[in-house]
Every structure is written in C-alpha cells, then in structure tokens.
Amino acid sequence: MSVLDRIALALNIIGGINWGLVGIFRFDLVAWICGGQSSVFARIIYVVVAISALWCIALLFRDDGERA
Secondary structure (H helix, E strand, O other): OOHHHHHHHHHHHHHHHHHHHHHHHOOOHHHHHHOOOOOHHHHHHHHHHHHHHHHHHHHHHOOOOOOO
C-alpha cells in the first residue's frame, strides 16, 4: 500500500467520523473548525475528502498480488 493510499484512507476515516457526528449530533466538525460550511477552507477540505474517496474506490479493484 503506497503512501498516497494511506493518506486517502486516513482522509476517508476523518470524513466518516465527521459524517457520523453530523448524523448523530447534527454537528459538522469541519465547518466548526473552519468557520462555517461556506468558508473557502471548509469547501477545500470537503473537496479533498471527496477526491480521496474516489481514489479509494480504485483500491477496491486493485490487485496487490498478495493472497491470504
């Protein structure tokens, strides 16, 4: 697993935790840290997490050659 794969997975975990907070407590941690959902920095974070999610889709279909 490459460094880029690990970064993408970490960003997806962070995004998943944020969505869990939104779903359970109606609290958006990214928006709270960045000063609202419409702030430029928050929107950049949302886009980066979305791109990492797209990257992780490719991980599902990648054959690393390792067999259990």
